[in-house]
Amino acid sequence: MPTTTSAGPGAGRAMGKGAAGSPRTPRLRRRRTVQALKGASLTFPFLVGFALFVMVPVVMALRESVFATRSTGGLGFGGQTVTFVGLDNFAKGFQDPVFWGGMLRVLVYALVAVPLTQLLSLACALLLDAARRRTAARFRVVLLLPYMVPGIIATLIWLFQYSPAVGPLSDLFRIFGLELNFYSGDLVWVSIGNMALWGALGFNMLILNGALQSVPHEIFEAARLDGAGELRIAVSIKVPFVRGSLVLTSLLSIIGTLQLFNEPLLFRAVTPETITKDFTPAMMIYNQAFQVGDLNYATALSVILAVVVGVASAVIYRSTSRGQA
Amino acid sequence: MRIDRTRWVTTGVAAVATVVLTACSGGGTATNPEPEGPVTIEVWGWNAETGRQIAEAFNAAQGEVKVTYVLQASNTATQTNFQNAFAAGSGVPCLVQGFGPLTTMVVNGWAQDITKAVKPSESLYSKGALAAAQVNGSYYGVPSGSDGQFLIYNTATFKKAGLEVPTTWEEFVETGKALKKQGVDIANLAGEDPSTLMNLAQQAGAEWFAIDGDRWVVNFLDEGTLKAARIMQELADNDLVSNQTYQDKPALYTYFDSGNMASTTTQWWSLGGYQTNMKKSAGDWAATAIPQFEGAAQPVTPGRTQPAFVPVGCENPEAVMTYVDWLASKEGIEAGRNKETGAVGFPTQIPDPSAYVADVVPDGFFADEAQAAKVIVDAQAHVIGKFELGPDYDAWFPELQDQWGKAVAGEQTFEEALRAVQKFVAADLDGKGISYTLGS
Numbered sequence: 001m002p003t004t005t006s007a008g009p010g011a012g013r014a015m016g017k018g019a020a021g022s023p024r025t026p027r028l029r030r031r032r033t034v035q036a037l038k039g040a041s042l043t044f045p046f047l048v049g050f051a052l053f054v055m056v057p058v059v060m061a062l063r064e065s066v067f068a069t070r071s072t073g074g075l076g077f078g079g080q081t082v083t084f085v086g087l088d089n090f091a092k093g094f095q096d097p098v099f100w101g102g103m104l105r106v107l108v109y110a111l112v113a114v115p116l117t118q119l120l121s122l123a124c125a126l127l128l129d130a131a132r133r134r135t136a137a138r139f140r141v142v143l144l145l146p147y148m149v150p151g152i153i154a155t156l157i158w159l160f161q162y163s164p165a166v167g168p169l170s171d172l173f174r175i176f177g178l179e180l181n182f183y184s185g186d187l188v189w190v191s192i193g194n195m196a197l198w199g200a201l202g203f204n205m206l207i208l209n210g211a212l213q214s215v216p217h218e219i220f221e222a223a224r225l226d227g228a229g230e231l232r233i234a235v236s237i238k239v240p241f242v243r244g245s246l247v248l249t250s251l252l253s254i255i256g257t258l259q260l261f262n263e264p265l266l267f268r269a270v271t272p273e274t275i276t277k278d279f280t281p282a283m284m285i286y287n288q289a290f291q292v293g294d295l296n297y298a299t300a301l302s303v304i305l306a307v308v309v310g311v312a313s314a315v316i317y318r319s320t321s322r323g324q325a
Numbered sequence: 326m327r328i329d330r331t332r333w334v335t336t337g338v339a340a341v342a343t344v345v346l347t348a349c350s351g352g353g354t355a356t357n358p359e360p361e362g363p364v365t366i367e368v369w370g371w372n373a374e375t376g377r378q379i380a381e382a383f384n385a386a387q388g389e390v391k392v393t394y395v396l397q398a399s400n401t402a403t404q405t406n407f408q409n410a411f412a413a414g415s416g417v418p419c420l421v422q423g424f425g426p427l428t429t430m431v432v433n434g435w436a437q438d439i440t441k442a443v444k445p446s447e448s449l450y451s452k453g454a455l456a457a458a459q460v461n462g463s464y465y466g467v468p469s470g471s472d473g474q475f476l477i478y479n480t481a482t483f484k485k486a487g488l489e490v491p492t493t494w495e496e497f498v499e500t501g502k503a504l505k506k507q508g509v510d511i512a513n514l515a516g517e518d519p520s521t522l523m524n525l526a527q528q529a530g531a532e533w534f535a536i537d538g539d540r541w542v543v544n545f546l547d548e549g550t551l552k553a554a555r556i557m558q559e560l561a562d563n564d565l566v567s568n569q570t571y572q573d574k575p576a577l578y579t580y581f582d583s584g585n586m587a588s589t590t591t592q593w594w595s596l597g598g599y600q601t602n603m604k605k606s607a608g609d610w611a612a613t614a615i616p617q618f619e620g621a622a623q624p625v626t627p628g629r630t631q632p633a634f635v636p637v638g639c640e641n642p643e644a645v646m647t648y649v650d651w652l653a654s655k656e657g658i659e660a661g662r663n664k665e666t667g668a669v670g671f672p673t674q675i676p677d678p679s680a681y682v683a684d685v686v687p688d689g690f691f692a693d694e695a696q697a698a699k700v701i702v703d704a705q706a707h708v709i710g711k712f713e714l715g716p717d718y719d720a721w722f723p724e725l726q727d728q729w730g731k732a733v734a735g736e737q738t739f740e741e742a743l744r745a746v747q748k749f750v751a752a753d754l755d756g757k758g759i760s761y762t763l764g765s
Contacts (some may be wrong), residue, residue, distance in 0.1 A: 069395060070353045070756075070757060070758035071432075071758040071759045072758070073539075073714075073758055073759070073760055074539040074540070074759070074760055075432075075536060075539055075540070075541060075716065075759065075760070076432045076541075076716040076717075076758075076759040077431055077432060077434075077716075079434055080434075125348075131547065159572060159573060160573070160575070163575070163576045164576070165573070165575075165579050165580060166573070166575045166576045166579060167575030167576075183570070183573075185734070216357065228625075266572070267572050268517065269517040269518075269571065269572035270517075270570045270572055270732025271516070271730075271732040272516045272517045272726055272727065272729070272731075272733075273731045273733070273734035273736055276727040276730075277723040277724065277726065277727055277763050287723060288720075291719045291720055291723050292717075292719070292720040292753065293717075293719060293720060293757075294756065323492070
């Protein structure tokens with residue numbers, strides 16, 4: 001890159017006032033500004049997309065959430081009025097036991113599902129890492145396949161797998177003397193959790209496997225020379241090395257779990273006494289927006305959910321980062 | 326009960342679907358009639374099978390009105406596109422297939438009062454079709470046929486059990502008890518679908534929503550509803566029914582076909598699905614009138630529909646009715662004949678659809694097809710058509726599903742479920758600023 005001076009930024013500052021008026025300094029600044037703008041311009045396509053598809057909807061949601069839409073009275077045939085209500089929708093949301101009941105439900109579910117998903121993903125990643133490169137490549141594709149299936153399609157596939165009458169799983173377990181009805185209210189969390197695990201395993205495994213590839217192999221050789229077995233290497237060397245990736249996949253899993261929607265929505269048909277219309281926060285928001293028709297309250301609940309997800313992510317990130325330090 | 330409706334619609338339910346689908350070009354697209362040319366109206370609907378062919382036949386048959394049929398991807402797509410067009414104030418069609426209950430369309434300010442345009446044509450339609458098109462005594466929808474319910478039963482199962490087919494709901498419960506001793510369920514109540522309760526309530530004369538001046542009267546606990554709830558309670562308490570979900574169709578049909586379920590209430594558009602998927606029991610089934618409540622003054626058949634409506638802004642409701650009336654004519658019904666299947670849709674909106682019933686009775690499914698055809702026509706003759714669902718159906722129906730599911734699972738009684746729904750409706754109407762009083 002061409003430069004007009006050998007002095008670095010520090011040197012430029014050291015020139016101080018004595019250098020004022022030097023024709024080289026403003027030119028240098030200008031050039032740096034242009035250079036910075038050129039660099040920044042590369043982010044414009046992203047910024048435009050981010051503004052259009054993230055910031056604008058967020059602003060619109062915030063705007064919607066401070067209004068209320070009500071009928072003009074009577075039979076409701078006379079149209080509706082929109083009035084500013086300040087933070088009333090948020091206050092209602094913070095006191096809504098149904099919404100927070102759903103939140104608690106998914107949090108408890110996350111406590112079980114997220115660690116289980118992470119453990120199994122890590123185990124798969126470690127197994128792939130231990131396998132020969134060609135074998136690992138094949139398994140990687142197979143394990144990633146479920147992630148490529150859209151959630152709603154995956155749910156339909158599993159609904160048929162679980163079917164007590166025509167699905168294969170009930171027959172399979174019957175061989176072992178187990179009478180399991182995956183549609184029943186008692187097993188619905190297991191059914192949903194298994195599906196979520198099936199869908200997320202491949203993606204998490206891929207991230208972790210990628211991180212494992214970057215671990216310097218000299219360390220493994222040194223460990224082997226010191227007498228460490230493969231299990232010891234995995235636990236004491238590989239796992240600590242992929243801790244950052246584990247935090248990332250855990251965060252993504254937690255965010256996904258708090259927004260649980262597709263799976264319970266379809267399972268509602270098979271066990272409606274358990275999965276009600278407001279079963280998870282996302283289901284309640286959908287119901288408020290598109291069935292009750294209260295878009296204002298629904299957007300307020302969306303904002304609250306976003307804040308909860310953000311806070312949960314920040315807490316987990318901070319606690320795990322501190323542990324790393 | 327709802328099995329394979331989509332399939333039927335896609336296989337050529339010409340008339341019913343089209344009545345609901347047809348339209349005129351309104352609002353932005355409606356134009357003042359030119360003296361020298363036809364009025365052009367735009368119709369939105371999702372009748373992929375015959376929607377366009379019917380419109381073309383209509384255009385060829387006369388020169389006063391020209392219909393442009395705009396095919397929508399689905400019910401949901403119609404709703405979304407319509408709401409967008411309406412909000413934008415341009416491109417609003419003149420007739421939209423009903424994607425929700427008519428009162429919802431009125432409350433949202435979408436449907437216009439077309440009483441003047443409908444009145445001259447009243448004689449063309451059945452009472453049920455006319456009732457379904459009204460809100461508060463005015464026509465906001467075009468006359469649309471409701472699908473009358475009837476009972477189909479497995480003759481082999483009844484013969485084996487040595488039992489007669491029940492003619493009242495009270496007998497239905499007793500027959501269920503007798504069948505249970507032989508390990509047979511008398512019917513299926515899907516946990517996610519409260520339509521059976523709604524049907525029985527409608528049949529028993531319930532009125533969940535009524536209009537009194539400028540207030541709604543809400544009553545989910547009136548005598549008719551409680552009568553229906555008691556029947557449901559007996560069926561559930563005595564474990565006389567299964568609870569197979571509609572979501573798992575292969576399992577559902579396997580069960581229906583097994584001989585372990587003696588009967589089910591149904592309607593004409595479900596029959597094709599039965600024929601295709603119930604090979605083992607084909608030929609064993611018979612149709613009969615839906616059971617009545619003991620002491621009923623006259624036989625009535627439950628049945629509801631979601632009529633097509635003319636949006637606010639359409640300037641040519643008369644042109645719409647010209648098209649809708651033609652759909653109810655012999656020529657219009659014939660125009661809906663599916664070229665692939667050869668079937669014509671069952672014109673439930675006309676007073677006597679008997680000439681077309683042979684098309685909807687599937688070959689080989691009923692032991693006596695002529696008798697089944699008669700039952701289907703009779704069901705249409707007695708169909709009630711109207712069951713007011715109030716101004717906030719979209720809000721309370723999911724709540725009814727929740728409460729119904731819990732009642733079917735035995736976690737609460739059906740009366741408790743209805744009480745909870747009524748409480749929900751009251752809170753929702755309060756939130757929406759709509760006036761109401763509770764009937765009980």
